[in-house]
Amino acid sequence: MSFRSFVETMNKTGRLAVIKKPVSRRLEASAILAELGDRPVLFEKIKESDFPVAGNLCISKEAFAAYFGIKPGDLIPKMIKAIESPVKPKVVKDAPCQEVEMGKVDLNRLPILFHCAKDGGNYISSGVFVVDKGAGLGQNMDFHRCMQISENQFSVRIVPHRDLDNAIKRTDGEMDAVICIGNSPGVLLAAATSVAEGQDEMGIANALEPTAVVKARTCNLYIPADSEFVLEGKFIKKKAAEGPFVDLTGTYDIVRQERVFEVRKITHRRGAVWHALLPGRLEHRILMGMPREPTIFRKVNEAGVRCLDVSVNPGGCSWLHGIVQINKRKKDDGKKAIEAAFEGHKSMKHVFIVDKDINISDPLEVEWAMATRFQANKDLVVKDAQIGSSLDPSADPMTKETAKAGFDLTAPVGEERKKFEKAEFPKVNVRDFLG
Numbered sequence: 001m002s003f004r005s006f007v008e009t010m011n012k013t014g015r016l017a018v019i020k021k022p023v024s025r026r027l028e029a030s031a032i033l034a035e036l037g038d039r040p041v042l043f044e045k046i047k048e049s050d051f052p053v054a055g056n057l058c059i060s061k062e063a064f065a066a067y068f069g070i071k072p073g074d075l076i077p078k079m080i081k082a083i084e085s086p087v088k089p090k091v092v093k094d095a096p097c098q099e100v101e102m103g104k105v106d107l108n109r110l111p112i113l114f115h116c117a118k119d120g121g122n123y124i125s126s127g128v129f130v131v132d133k134g135a136g137l138g139q140n141m142d143f144h145r146c147m148q149i150s151e152n153q154f155s156v157r158i159v160p161h162r163d164l165d166n167a168i169k170r171t172d173g174e175m176d177a178v179i180c181i182g183n184s185p186g187v188l189l190a191a192a193t194s195v196a197e198g199q200d201e202m203g204i205a206n207a208l209e210p211t212a213v214v215k216a217r218t219c220n221l222y223i224p225a226d227s228e229f230v231l232e233g234k235f236i237k238k239k240a241a242e243g244p245f246v247d248l249t250g251t252y253d254i255v256r257q258e259r260v261f262e263v264r265k266i267t268h269r270r271g272a273v274w275h276a277l278l279p280g281r282l283e284h285r286i287l288m289g290m291p292r293e294p295t296i297f298r299k300v301n302e303a304g305v306r307c308l309d310v311s312v313n314p315g316g317c318s319w320l321h322g323i324v325q326i327n328k329r330k331k332d333d334g335k336k337a338i339e340a341a342f343e344g345h346k347s348m349k350h351v352f353i354v355d356k357d358i359n360i361s362d363p364l365e366v367e368w369a370m371a372t373r374f375q376a377n378k379d380l381v382v383k384d385a386q387i388g389s390s391l392d393p394s395a396d397p398m399t400k401e402t403a404k405a406g407f408d409l410t411a412p413v414g415e416e417r418k419k420f421e422k423a424e425f426p427k428v429n430v431r432d433f434l435g
Helices: 003-012 028-036 061-068 072-084 163-169 185-191 201-208 282-302 333-344 363-373 414-420
Strands: 017-019 041-043 053-055 128-132 139-143 146-148 153-156 175-181 213-215 222-224 229-242 256-268 274-276 306-311 321-327 350-354 380-387 401-408
Touching: 028 041, 028 053, 028 274, 061 072, 061 185, 061 282, 072 201, 072 282, 072 306, 128 163, 128 185, 128 222, 139 163, 139 185, 139 201, 153 229, 175 222, 175 256, 185 201, 185 282, 201 222, 282 306, 282 321, 282 333, 306 333, 321 333, 333 350, 333 380, 333 401, 350 363
Parallel strands: 017 041, 053 274, 321 350, 350 401
Antiparallel strands: 041 053, 128 139, 128 175, 146 153, 153 256, 175 229, 213 222, 229 256, 306 321, 380 401
């Protein structure tokens, strides 16, 4: 299913809020998306552009599960299977993403939103970059925010020592890249997944659902054939200020000097729909956090602890906190799960390990487990001077150094566990008693 089909499906279910009144891309569209929160939105008319805009689409695990036709609890196994058994995508010659080619490159014609009053400029926040990693490692697909600085250039936030940064360092001069906007949930999920260097995320996307690719017009890169917009170009030997920008935590990230991406060709589908991803809100968070859950899940199981479920939850900005549900069989399973979880997501700051009787999607149940099953002098693991996340405003802004903590909220095993068990009330059909 393409991005457009996903929007149409939302409309058929009655969930989609269709805004027919003209809306400005500067502050108005983002304000409406923020106010509607978890409701998908389609802006039919953007004052400064001829293209419609859709947002608030991938805002929950339930939305992703419904898209794939599975239960939310089956998402992690599905993602793990796609990561472990990627499928090479089919290459097509004629693709929807290349149906229309813009004459002169002019980014001002696109509905690139200006989200918040203190932002550094108009931002693409849903852009999936496709690049060649170099050194025979193949392609890489990943998210990077782009701040428009001219009619044909962006300043792109590139996290040091990650795939794109490493690829750029392997080239002395310009490097080809393509930005794809308006992608299917399968492509979005694959692009947000962390995998071993040398693995092509397009294979993961194709394993999640059939996803064809097409060769870009100006370079030897293969891109999702159903993308709504394709911006082809090069990273050039130039840096420019990037930021401020509202990041995942809902706080402003600092201004940095970042590499410049120069757009040299724009193609799009007929009647293309732009994907607006509201920074720091539900869609941004779910796309960042959920793809880290299978990596945590695998690491905990590899440590010899039976992992049942993982939530990189919105309360922790879907990045800094994780809740791991285990089937505790040995005394030290909780502590082992803490160490493994931090290995599975190195940016995580706090991790909470709970038993199988705790609903990890219910913060009240997790807090109950902390209140009744946790003793700080025995069950708290503190890790000083760790490398954390640049997204954490309380971490050192230059080194990312932070303190991490793991909370073992599990009950003891064996006979002692009985006093920690939840009391269960009898079940009745209340309607029989209400008349």
